Amino acid sequence: MTTITRTMVLWCPDWPITAAIRAHSLAADAPIALIDRGTVFACSAAARREGVRRGQRLRDAQVRCPEILLFPYEAALDSRVFEPVIEVIEQTMPGVQLLRPGMCSMRAQGPARYYGGEEEAALWLLDALDELGIHGSRVGVADGPFTAEHAARSPKRARITIVPEGTSAEFLSPMPLRVLDEPTLATLLLRLGIRTLGEFSRLENADVEARFGAPGARLHALASGLDGHPVIPRVPPEELDTVIAFEPALDRVDQVAFGFRASADSFIQSLVAARLVCTAIRIEIDSDSGDVSERSWLHPRSFTAADVVDRLRWQLQGGAGDSGLGSGVTRVRVVPESVDGIGNHEQGLWGTGHDERIHHGLSRVQSMLGHGGVLTAAVGGGRTQRDREKLIPWGDREPAGKSSTQPWPGRLPAPAPSTVFELPLPASVFAGDGSVIDVDDRGILSAVPSRFSTDNRTTLPVSAWAGPWPIAERWWDAGTARTANRFQVVDETGAAWLLVLEDHLWWAEARYD
Amino acid sequence: MFEYGAMSPAAATLAEAPTRATVEQLQSRIRQMQATRLDTRLIATHPAIAPLLPGGGLKEGATYSVDSSATLLMALLVGPSAAGSWCGVVGVPEFGVEAAQRFGIDLERLVLVPHPGDQWLGVAAAVADVLGVVVIRPPRRANDSSVSRLTARLRQRGATLIVLGPWPQSEAMLSLSESNWSGIGQGHGHLSARQVTVTVTSRVGRPRSARMWLPDPQEQFREIESVPSLREAAG
Numbered sequence: 093m094t095t096i097t098r099t100m101v102l103w104c105p106d107w108p109i110t111a112a113i114r115a116h117s118l119a120a121d122a123p124i125a126l127i128d129r130g131t132v133f134a135c136s137a138a139a140r141r142e143g144v145r146r147g148q149r150l151r152d153a154q155v156r157c158p159e160i161l162l163f164p165y166e167a168a169l170d171s172r173v174f175e176p177v178i179e180v181i182e183q184t185m186p187g188v189q190l191l192r193p194g195m196c197s198m199r200a201q202g203p204a205r206y207y208g209g210e211e212e213a214a215l216w217l218l219d220a221l222d223e224l225g226i227h228g229s230r231v232g233v234a235d236g237p238f239t240a241e242h243a244a245r246s247p248k249r250a251r252i253t254i255v256p257e258g259t260s261a262e263f264l265s266p267m268p269l270r271v272l273d274e275p276t277l278a279t280l281l282l283r284l285g286i287r288t289l290g291e292f293s294r295l296e297n298a299d300v301e302a303r304f305g306a307p308g309a310r311l312h313a314l315a316s317g318l319d320g321h322p323v324i325p326r327v328p329p330e331e332l333d334t335v336i337a338f339e340p341a342l343d344r345v346d347q348v349a350f351g352f353r354a355s356a357d358s359f360i361q362s363l364v365a366a367r368l369v370c371t372a373i374r375i376e377i378d379s380d381s382g383d384v385s386e387r388s389w390l391h392p393r394s395f396t397a398a399d400v401v402d403r404l405r406w407q408l409q410g411g412a413g414d415s416g417l418g419s420g421v422t423r424v425r426v427v428p429e430s431v432d433g434i435g436n437h438e439q440g441l442w443g444t445g446h447d448e449r450i451h452h453g454l455s456r457v458q459s460m461l462g463h464g465g466v467l468t469a470a471v472g473g474g475r476t477q478r479d480r481e482k483l484i485p486w487g488d489r490e491p492a493g494k495s496s497t498q499p500w501p502g503r504l505p506a507p508a509p510s511t512v513f514e515l516p517l518p519a520s521v522f523a524g525d526g527s528v529i530d531v532d533d534r535g536i537l538s539a540v541p542s543r544f545s546t547d548n549r550t551t552l553p554v555s556a557w558a559g560p561w562p563i564a565e566r567w568w569d570a571g572t573a574r575t576a577n578r579f580q581v582v583d584e585t586g587a588a589w590l591l592v593l594e595d596h597l598w599w600a601e602a603r604y605d
Numbered sequence: 606m607f608e609y610g611a612m613s614p615a616a617a618t619l620a621e622a623p624t625r626a627t628v629e630q631l632q633s634r635i636r637q638m639q640a641t642r643l644d645t646r647l648i649a650t651h652p653a654i655a656p657l658l659p660g661g662g663l664k665e666g667a668t669y670s671v672d673s674s675a676t677l678l679m680a681l682l683v684g685p686s687a688a689g690s691w692c693g694v695v696g697v698p699e700f701g702v703e704a705a706q707r708f709g710i711d712l713e714r715l716v717l718v719p720h721p722g723d724q725w726l727g728v729a730a731a732v733a734d735v736l737g738v739v740v741i742r743p744p745r746r747a748n749d750s751s752v753s754r755l756t757a758r759l760r761q762r763g764a765t766l767i768v769l770g771p772w773p774q775s776e777a778m779l780s781l782s783e784s785n786w787s788g789i790g791q792g793h794g795h796l797s798a799r800q801v802t803v804t805v806t807s808r809v810g811r812p813r814s815a816r817m818w819l820p821d822p823q824e825q826f827r828e829i830e831s832v833p834s835l836r837e838a839a840g
Contacts, residue, residue: 139729450691453735454716457728467704467717481702483717505795507824508704510675514719542790556789558796580796588796602701603673603784604796 099201099241099324100210102181102217104229107194108134112163114225126165133165141546144507168512169196169309177224178326184220187212187325195244197237199323214252217385230560235260236319242271260317263291272311277304289315306480333427334359341380341420345408349401356397356404359426364434369394375407381419385410390428391452392487400426401519406463454486461563463487471496475503475563477512477590478604502563504578509590509602516599519546519591521554521581530596531560531577544581546600552583560593580604614719645778648737648765649688651680653817653826659777659807663738666760671696672774672780676819679708680826681767682738684708690737695729696721696771697708697742700764707824726751742769749773769820777807788822800829 104110108126113136118124124130132153135144170193178196182189185203190196201215214231217268221229232243234255242264243253249524249535255263269278286292293316301309313320329346336355342348363370371394371482377385382603387410389403404424452473458466466486473494522531530538537560545551552572559579566572576594578601583589588604647662655662663669663681671678675697680691682705691714698719706712706771716736721728726747727791733739733755747755752773759766768775781801798821804814817828 337837371623450735452733457718457731459720460728460731461718461725465718465720467719469705469712469715469717471703471706471712477701477703483702483719486716505797506707507796507820508701508799510679510701512702512703513702514698537792557792558794559791559792562610577796582786582796583790586786586799586801588786588789588799589756604799605676 095322096318096320097209098204098210098233098235099197099237099240099323100202100203100217100231100233101191101195101197101227101237101244101336102221103241104177104221104227106134106136107174108165109136110168110226113168113171114173116163118161120227120418123160124163125153125160128165135160142284143222167193176416177221177226180220180224182218184216187323189323189325191237191241195241197240198235199324200240204496210253210254211248213250214254216227217349220250222593223369229529234315234505237319237321237323238315238319239312242267243412260319261293261315262317263292264315264317265293274307274311275313277308277311293317299451311397332359332362332366332368332431334362335425338421341348341422343420345405348408348424349405352404353397353401354426355424356400356426359400360397363428363431367434368428368431369434370428371395371430373400373403374427374429375404376423376425376427377404377407377421378425379419379421383419390488394432396569400454402459403463409462428439439464451487458486473500474497474501475565477504477509504562504590507604509604511603511605513601513603516592516601517546517591519544519598520548521579521591521593521598522551528598531593535560535562535577541579541581544583544589544598546589552585554581555584556582558592608687639748646763648690649684651826652682653815653828654680654779654803657779657803657805657813657815659805659810661681663765664776664779667761667776668756668759668764668766668768668772668780668809670768670770670775674781675699676708676799677742677779677781678703678767678769679705679710680819682740683709683826685738685765686714690714691716691735692738693718693732693736693740695732696725696742697740708820708826719804726755730755730758731767733759735767736764736768738765740769740780743772746810777805780804780806783816784819 100427111122111126112118112124112126117230120140122136123142123144125139125144126134126138127150129335130150132144132148132150134146135153139153139157139160143161144153152160153489176194178190178383181196185198187202188198200210200213204210207213207216210233214233218229229246229302230253232240232246232253232255234243235241235257239255241258242571243255246253264519266289269281269287269292281292292312295312296310300312332356334351338348338351341513342351368580372388372390373395374386374388379385385407387407391399408421439541454466464485467483468486469483470482470490471480472482480496482490482493521541521544522528524542527539529541530536541554541557542555543551557579560577561579563573563574563576563578574594576592579591579593581589581591589600590602590604592599592601613640614752644802647660648663648665650658650662663685669681671681686692687709692710695718700717702712705715716732718728718732723746725741727742729739746800751840756774757765781803782799784799786796799819800816801819802814802816803819804812806812815828822828
């Protein structure tokens, strides 16, 4: 016979919305929706009153509630905001198991004895959450986590639902089959004329097992209120962050970097002591004026103390000039964002070859020129040459973007130009009579090009040319729309140019040399 | 040359062997007397360019200068990159990444430092410490002492330096001339291939030049087969 643990489940309804409100510091009664892949993932009570529903298309939600605030749904944010909540709960009662962000379970027996009753313990818990500013959370106490979760979710006015010991089956019996979250089984049972958990639980356990196997038997046990799942308390993660506060505030980059050096050493040492290496960190810098600068840094291998100090310096230099900062730095916090077992990063007996040497050399150049000074390149999607080049700072991950393998109608035919100017050079193209050539709205050239200039001083005769090749990109978006005509022009010396006519102005975008 | 006619082919090679060995020995002595140092090692070089270069390929620790053609520069980088070397491009922000990839340079092993600023010599030296081939474009003339320091470092590390523009101690200077684009006409077609004459001027010997596709319609580099072009036949 399975042992059944008396369990208390805490549920914060609409947790993704609560998390978004707390993370973006919004008003609690604002109409908010979180969007995941074009549909509404979650919406606040205010939005729900206007008719916004989960699963609705983004456009329909905007039609129902024009003033709705939309945010992309981030699963990581939910967990991050729930973390301090768990810490508060752990201060009230020990042994918390996180079921999902917004829901956690505890053993009820200990707290009930300590606080003098299950209801009192649940009240303490709700009080602790109300103090944090999280309202509307609910508690269910029952035999086993499954029943306790549905007790917390039960649509009653009271925030605390206690199902007395041994009455789980009764409590569950009117519930529909879909609460088991097993659609195929639920459909099959419906066809057999079974609509509620109570009717399901009245089937013989042996019959259910013979027909549906072990998973079916497990669900049958759940429906009968015999939930054998124990509460497995989480092990609180070790605190690996490092924080340093400066009093008075420091206003020079080198002062901050120097002041942080010892903290960086102890940060890396604490990671090593936990047998971890860090491959991504988040640096948060608070300044005197109340600004917070926050950025994640990746490392192709793993961070050393000097690397952390370098990243801090780059982040400080990012906004300001050479060494002076906009306002003094009062606090620096470094959080390890992704860690890995140290065993996976141990060097081989003979070293790991030249890769590491290359990384060290290039990191040295980066510390001379800044993070964005050393780049690796990739070819992405797009129509113009500059769009197709993706330059990634050394050590960063390649950002997901447009793919070069997709068709890009209107892109240039091969070969690609070997020189692509960083900024297009002003150019001009003249007809035989000396007038500047233009293209009208219908794409007709005003005259045949005969001479052109790319430096405003010398003009070269055109020996061969092709074009205009029109390009009309993103006409639906005024900010990034682009209409242009492109030409290939070869001069007398055999050098070929890619010229672009945009808004009646000529530019040299690239050269085939 | 007919005296081997009666011999079996195997005997002919046996008899030929000492002569060839002698020739190679003599050639290596000539090279040793000409070279600034002994036993220079060659790195992988594109077969279209290699025969033009002194020594038959790019040398470790040597400096080459390329006269303002990015395609010719890429033709020099293709060989080492395909053979697994890392390439660094310092101070050339307009390096066409897509062209480089299509010509066969591995972008995984390509590092760009577009704006080294005033520290370009230091950056070039730091990059040459770890990468096999380094390209730089000097923003101005470097003084002789820093050039020789960089040269010594290259020699010690076995890195090859390619300079866009003139350089005082270069092994060879590569330049392009007579470039003819095909595929483009007066208002029709598009650039598809180019024939050029690549001339290599080294410190010793006469300049060598060859006519080659840079690039051919398949975006590869190759020498033009020795069928005389119409113009040459006419001239």
